[in-house]
Structure formats: structure tokens, C-alpha cells
Amino acid sequence: MRQKTRQGLAGDESGAVAVMFALAAPLLVATAVGSIIAMQHIADHSGLQALADRSALSAAGLSSREQQIELVSGFLARDGRGATLIDLSAIKVAGGSAAISVSLKLPPGPGSRLLANSFLDDNIVDATAVAAVGKGQPSRLID
Numbered sequence: 214m215r216q217k218t219r220q221g222l223a224g225d226e227s228g229a230v231a232v233m234f235a236l237a238a239p240l241l242v243a244t245a246v247g248s249i250i251a252m253q254h255i256a257d258h259s260g261l262q263a264l265a266d267r268s269a270l271s272a273a274g275l276s277s278r279e280q281q282i283e284l285v286s287g288f289l290a291r292d293g294r295g296a297t298l299i300d301l302s303a304i305k306v307a308g309g310s311a312a313i314s315v316s317l318k319l320p321p322g323p324g325s326r327l328l329a330n331s332f333l334d335d336n337i338v339d340a341t342a343v344a345a346v347g348k349g350q351p352s353r354l355i356d
Contacts (some may be wrong), residue, residue, distance in 0.1 A: 252337065257294075261319050262340040264292055266354055267317040269344035272301065273352040285315060297322055299339070312355060313343040 268288050272281040282301055289296055299316040306312045319338040346352045 219281065234351045243329045257319055257338045260294070261317055261338055262342070265315050265340040266284045266344075267343040268317070269313050270352045270354060272315060273311075273344040273346040278303070281313065289317070292317055293317075293319075302343060304343070306343075306345050306355060308347075311344050312343050314341065314343045316341040321325035332351065 268285045271288070272284050275281050275284060278301070282298075285301055289298060296317045296319045299318050299342055300312050300314065301316075304312050304314055306315045315339050320338060343355050345355050
């Protein structure tokens with residue numbers, strides 16, 4: 214068997230692809246995992262915002278606070294995926310019409326905690342919606 218000389222070893226590039234792959238693989242895996250976690254956080258926020266919007270629109274048509282809380286609690290029990298009601302309050306908006314503000318939060322999953330510890334300011338998904346109802350008019354989102 215022929216032995217490689219010192220000059221032959223210096224010019225040998227066999228195994229270079231394996232070394233480049235070994236250096237790039239952790240970065241590729243970390244990017245893929247981070248993308249999946251970020252998309253889950255975005256999906257959680259979108260779902261929670263839709264639930265807050267639906268809750269505010271429905272609660273704006275009810276007159277008593279007890280009915281409003283019961284309605285929002287029902288939405289949370291059915292579609293909330295562990296979300297909790299932070300605030301349900303009646304407010305006045307321009308034009309003298311009444312409005313309902315609904316604020317919800319969703320506790321973070323394991324992926325959200327990892328992402329929050331790495332990139333985000335907080336690790337709780339939250340959403341707020343404000344719906345107004347005028348006299349004789351349907352409810353409408355205003356925020």
C-alpha cells in the first residue's frame with residue numbers, strides 16, 4: 214500500500230463535506246426547531262385573539278355582567294385550550310355608546326417557554342378585544 218507523503222496529505226480534501234455537515238447540522242436543527250416553536254406561538258395568539266373577538270362581540274349584546282361572564286366562561290370552556298379570563302369590563306366610547314373589553318391569556322406550552330426565554334419579552338400569549346353596541350345596532354369590534 215502506498216503511503217501518502219506530507220505534501221499529499223495537505224492537498225487531500227476527502228472528508229471535507231462531512232466536516233462542513235457536522236458544523237452546519239446543529240445550526241440547521243436549531244433553526245428548524247425555532248421556526249416550529251415560533252409558528253406555534255403565532256397560531257396560539259391568532260386563536261386566542263379570535264376567541265377574544267367572539268367573546269367581546271357576543272358579550273356586548275348582553276345587559277348584565279353575570280350573563281357576560283357566564284358567556285365568556287362558556288366560550289373558554291369550549292374553545293379556550295386552557296385560556297383564562299383576565300378582565301371583562303364595561304367602558305364608554307366616543308358617541309356615548311357602551312363597549313365591552315375582554316382580555317384573555319393562555320399559559321405557555323413548553324415550546325413557548327423555550328422561545329420566550331430565548332427571544333420574546335414574555336412567555337404568555339394574551340389577547341384583548343373591545344366591542345361596542347349601539348342602540349338598535351349589532352355589536353361591532355372597535356379594537
